[in-house]
Amino acid sequence: MADREKTFAEEIEKxxxxxxGLNLKELLFSYQGVPYxxxxxxxxTFQALENFEARKxxxxxxxxxxxxxxxxxxLLNDLIVTTLQTKQESAELPFIxxxxxEKYQRMKQLPSPRVLATHLHYDNLHKSIFKNKAKILVVFRNPKDAAVSFFHFHNNVPTIPSYSTWDEFFSEFMNGKVSWGSYFDHAVTWNKHIDDENVLIITYEELKENLASGVKxxxxxxxxSPSAEQIQAIAGRGTFQAVRDKALETHGSAGPLLFRKGVVGDWKTLFTDVQSKEMDAKFNECLGGTNLGAKLKYGVYCKA
Structure with a gap:
């Protein structure tokens, strides 16, 4: 295992x-109105994040x-390694x-281009990202599968506090009382920026359908500027199953749980008819008739 992967896995283990020993209430704290x-x-760390400076x-x-x-x-790390022949050696948790x-001081020493990820709401992103015109890739997944994956992560990772039932989790998810807040608040805000020059929105489902096209x-x-052969190679190494097969090596004991199934439509195993209709109504209210709503193909992926 590479040193970077070992240290990264160690950070996850920590x-x-x-x-x-934490319960659900102890797991979450609120910062500026959002649970984390x-x-x-x-x-x-959020206060120190004010010292972060994005690069173009x-x-x-x-x-x-x-x-x-x-x-x-x-996929992004493989794309950089393949096209630039340079390996990223950061052992930091990639989520800023x-x-x-102290991580923001250490991040100043990282070579460009840095792969930086975040679950933060658009309004909470650091202003230097926009000032310096860094490009932002936004990945969306249909909300029903996202909710089910979120629930299983909580209830399958032995050390993370579990929800007593799916019904309990569903209620918290719909009310934005889960880590990083509301899926729908996140989506509504990004819909306003779907046509921004420095923003590309891609969906989990389109990557599952044609990964090579997504990589391109x-x-x-x-x-x-990868060649056609390089794109195919990255896609071949980067299928969800291929990444899952190496997850124990790259992400430690939590790896197989971070990369659980990766299938589209798993929501049907847990959603009741009432819950399905409740989320349909919420989606309609928040994203019905929007560009992002159309891109998510809700009628294709979220109808029974």
Whole structure:
């Protein structure tokens, strides 16, 4: 295992260790009105984040929790290694809001381009990202599968506090009382910026349907120029299953749980008819008739 992967896996193990013995209320704390997990975030780190300075060539990845961020981080790193022949050696947790307050000083030493990820709401992103015109890739997953994946993560990782039932989790998810807040608030805000020059929105589902096409689109957006053969090679190494097969090596004991199934439509295993209709109504209220709503193909992926 590469040193970077070992240290990264160790950082994940530390975070999981912190969650031992906590209950759900102790797991979350509120910062500026949004709930975050105490295991990887802190008020001190958010305050230190004010010292973060984005670079124009940063490769920024934004997603709501459990929408494919760890999968995309792998693809982005492979894209950089393949096209620039340079290996990223950062051992930091890639999510900029996660870790200790000193991480932002260490990040200044990282070579460009840096792959930086975040689950933060658009309004909470650091102003230097926009000032310096860093490009932002936003990955969305249909909300029903995102919710089910989120629930299983909580209830399958032994050290993380579990919800007593799916019904309990569903209620908290719909009310934005889960880590990183409301899926729908996140989506509504990004819909306003779907046509911004420095923003590319891609969906989990389109990547599952045609990964090579997605890799090509992402490469062009960030200004990388892989050959057709390189795109196929990255896609071959980067299928969800291929990444999952190496997850124990790259992400430690939590790896197989971070990359659980990766299938589209798993929501049907847990949603009741009433819950399905409740989310349909919420989606309609927040995203019905919008560009992002159309891009998510809700009628294709979220109808029974």
């Amino acid at each position: 975070a999981l260790e912190k969650s031992k 997990p105490t295991t990887v975030c802190s008020a001190e 060539d940063d490769v920024m990845l934004v997603s709501f929790h459990k929408c494919g961020a760890n999968w995309l981080i792998h 809001e996660c870790g200790d307050p 689109k992402i490469a062009e957006f960030f200004g990388f």
